[in-house]
Amino acid sequence: MSDEQPADSLSRRRFFGGAGSVAVAGAGGLIAGTGGAAVVGGALADEQATDPATDVERLQATSATLSYPYYGAHQSGIDTPPQDHLVFTAFDLSATTATELQLVLAKWSAAMAQMTAGRPVGKVEPTREHGIPVDTGEAFDMGTQGLTLTLGYGPSLFDDRFGLAKFKPKDFADLPAMAGEALDPAYTGGDLCIQACANDPQVAYHAVRNLARMARTSVKTRWTVLGFGRASAGPHQKTPRNLMGFKDGTRNVSGEADFAEHVWAGDEAQQPWMNGGSYLVARKIHMLIETWDEDPIGDQQSIFGRTKQEGAPLSGQSEHDVPDFHAAVAGKPAIAPDSHIALVAHENNAGTKILRRGYNFTDGLDSVGRLDAGLMFISFQKNPEQFVSLQRKLGSSDRLNEYIRHVGSGVFAVPGGLPESGSYYGKEFFA
Numbered sequence: 001m002s003d004e005q006p007a008d009s010l011s012r013r014r015f016f017g018g019a020g021s022v023a024v025a026g027a028g029g030l031i032a033g034t035g036g037a038a039v040v041g042g043a044l045a046d047e048q049a050t051d052p053a054t055d056v057e058r059l060q061a062t063s064a065t066l067s068y069p070y071y072g073a074h075q076s077g078i079d080t081p082p083q084d085h086l087v088f089t090a091f092d093l094s095a096t097t098a099t100e101l102q103l104v105l106a107k108w109s110a111a112m113a114q115m116t117a118g119r120p121v122g123k124v125e126p127t128r129e130h131g132i133p134v135d136t137g138e139a140f141d142m143g144t145q146g147l148t149l150t151l152g153y154g155p156s157l158f159d160d161r162f163g164l165a166k167f168k169p170k171d172f173a174d175l176p177a178m179a180g181e182a183l184d185p186a187y188t189g190g191d192l193c194i195q196a197c198a199n200d201p202q203v204a205y206h207a208v209r210n211l212a213r214m215a216r217t218s219v220k221t222r223w224t225v226l227g228f229g230r231a232s233a234g235p236h237q238k239t240p241r242n243l244m245g246f247k248d249g250t251r252n253v254s255g256e257a258d259f260a261e262h263v264w265a266g267d268e269a270q271q272p273w274m275n276g277g278s279y280l281v282a283r284k285i286h287m288l289i290e291t292w293d294e295d296p297i298g299d300q301q302s303i304f305g306r307t308k309q310e311g312a313p314l315s316g317q318s319e320h321d322v323p324d325f326h327a328a329v330a331g332k333p334a335i336a337p338d339s340h341i342a343l344v345a346h347e348n349n350a351g352t353k354i355l356r357r358g359y360n361f362t363d364g365l366d367s368v369g370r371l372d373a374g375l376m377f378i379s380f381q382k383n384p385e386q387f388v389s390l391q392r393k394l395g396s397s398d399r400l401n402e403y404i405r406h407v408g409s410g411v412f413a414v415p416g417g418l419p420e421s422g423s424y425y426g427k428e429f430f431a
């Protein structure tokens, strides 16, 4: 990491004219993911290391230099193989003019380019003794760690404050109230959101902290969730487990054709800036873990429609067996029709699919000493209606509802990626 090209020291003209340039850190092996090529330093898999100390050093180096392209047709952090950690933050704008908003988006675009390339957003150690560090410094020397930063706009951004109503995507609105919710306004909504994902939590936290700090006169943090142990799998990734102990992400959207059909927005948004974008739905879902932990295994498995250890559908043997929703055992459906997977499988929903990219979270203990933890559910889809139609079914019929509460919610329009250095998010709003 070097501290050249500080984002904050870019002139106002430079902010509006260019979002800084990215030099992708590291060189070496190339990992092919759905989300384009990731560059890593060192070719760990190719070389045989015998000394454990050397292995640790090599692993650290690999992680430190893993990076994903910042410029491209789509923002990274959507089809990027899920990293290990999440910091999700929704912001409210305290800005009162369109120019202030423009400055925030231009500054953020430049800073996001810097940080995803492993650089600080300004001087960590100013030369003048009374100089205030521009970058807070906690990610200095930590490298890229696969950091992706994904920006979204809430429906409220397009109200009458900034004159952006004509840029609102068709039918973009807050999610409707749905059965089984207990939403807390403290974890709901937001004018903007940033999804920061990285293989090191400090790198993700640093990114959001510095974005918030550089815009502190114009944005206020509304809510934030720290996620760990990704609860979804990308291609070639081992399926992780959620805090209920079940493999999560086994049957997820994958492959370019699926992304094109279900995830990437196109002309239907009737806004050119949404081409190649998507809609992010965030649901902070609290789990009643102590109650779940006392539920017998047979019931747990029947609730999800899958086995706990292997993650196999109850109609099959192995995790990746295709569920057979018509299979019967002793005259009864092998997968209960009100099980979680039966309710939301694309076979039973006119082909509807969503990309799940959630994380486990914990906030410690609640006010009466119970575990305060659950799933920070995040999904991407080309139309929020895909999520709504599935959640309506879950909200009314899912047997899992006895053990979960949706406490937070937000929907955000995620613009397509920036084409090149010189562009910034929202540029088309202010032409």
Ligand SMILES: C=CC1=C(C)c2cc3[nH]c(cc4nc(cc5[nH]c(cc1n2)c(C)c5CCC(=O)O)C(CCC(=O)O)=C4C)c(C)c3C=C
Binding pocket: 242, 244, 246, 247, 248, 249, 250, 251, 252, 283, 285, 287, 304, 306, 323, 340, 341, 344, 345, 346, 354, 374, 375, 377, 387, 390, 391, 394, 404
């Ligand atoms: C509205 C969308 C969904 C919400 C909300 C949701 C919450 C939720 N899910 C789990 C755990 C599992 N979900 C699984 C599969 C699955 N879930 C959804 C959608 C929502 N889940 C879909 C579309 C699917 C895929 C169904 C299929 O095609 O088979 C699974 C099984 C493994 C897997 O395929 O990922 C688990 C386990 C929890 C704990 C939860 C809320 C806390």
Ligand SMILES: [Fe+2]
Binding pocket: 340
């Ligand atoms: Fe699910």
